[in-house]
Amino acid sequence: MELLITGGTGFVGRPLVERLVAAGHECVVVSRDPAAAGARLPAGARAVAYTEPWPAVAGVIHLAGESIVGLWTPAKRRRIMGSRVNGTRLLVNWLKQVQPRPGVLLSMSAVGIYGDRPGEVVAEDSPLDPAGKFRAQVCLAWEMEALAAQAPETRVVLLRLGNVMDPAGGFLGELLNVYRRAPVVGFGSPPAMLSWISLRDTVALIAFALENQAVSGPLNVTAPRPVSQGELTALVAAHLGKRVWGHLPGGVLRLGLGAFADAFLDSQVARPGKALAHGFQFNDESFAAYMRQLAD
Ligand SMILES: NC(=O)c1ccc[n+]([C@@H]2O[C@H](COP(=O)([O-])OP(=O)(O)OC[C@H]3O[C@@H](n4cnc5c(N)ncnc54)[C@H](OP(=O)(O)O)[C@@H]3O)[C@@H](O)[C@H]2O)c1
Secondary structure, eight states: OEEEEESTTSTTHHHHHHHHHHTTOEEEEEESSHHHHHHHSOTTEEEEETTSOOOOOSEEEEOOOOOOOSOOOHHHHHHHHHHHHHHHHHHHHHHHHSSSOOSEEEEEEEGGGGOOOTTOOBOTTSOOOTTOOHHHHHHHHHHHHHHTTOBTTBEEEEEEEOEEEETTEHHHHHHHHHHHHSOEEEOSOTTOEEOEEEHHHHHHHHHHHHHOTTOOEEEEEOOSSOEEHHHHHHHHHHHTTOOEEEEOOHHHHHHHHGGGGHHHHOOOOBOOHHHHHTTOOOSOOOHHHHHHHHHO
């Protein structure tokens, strides 16, 4: 398949492009800086700018968006929302007029769309965040833009990612960096549940959704077994041979991080119901086993 991919230079995008190229797909990565992107992409993938004409392709994978990490000042919120809404609109408008029309659009979203749901298990058909917090507002607006591409000839999949774990980056990579240099103090409230997924399963499940015609609509990209913030801190500490000194109280975290603290404090169990129903096989089902195999 010839594929157009945005955000192909990122933490998830790079290994995804690598896997797709290895599987024989032709990957064109749309980047804000194609020269820099070209140097980071695997041989076999090429980078193009947002401002140049894009080739007609069989499928589109849309990952790009301003990082949510950092203080959510009004300007940062505008960048988080605007990069996703405007970027998706641009892509979908192009997709609707290109001939032949791409057969599939896989567009990023996140489990943040479900909000804080202590004691619940949410699936793809569950109601969205009842509190309508910022993360959910962004995901909803992003998904609505992507759904505008839906047509008999174009399948749309909304990838609701959990927290993607890999020792080389993302949340786990940052935690390992910090905890290597400082005492281990947990973020978030220990009983709060985190829907996580390993990077290799993320990439495999996105490729599965690309190739499996039966998958459409929202897709929880999460591991079958969530982990509590308390267990996660203990497992990361054990991996480094360190002890846990305690957990930052939510109020302190909110003082330091503002509303971004919700990413650590909200409790979410987002079940990968659709992935399991379609027969996707996870490599990493539990966070404990995932951390154990990292040590091997
Ligand atoms: N990682 C996770 O745990 C996680 C969880 C849930 C959802 N997600 C979502 O999944 C997507 C990919 O995640 P990731 O961790 O790979 O993100 P990432 O490493 O931050 O990469 C995102 C890519 O988007 C592009 N980008 C960055 N800022 C942008 C902006 N202001 N406007 C337009 N494009 C911009 C960049 O590509 P260029 O510089 O080449 O243009 C970058 O490589 C993101 O949309 C993220 O919100 C990630």
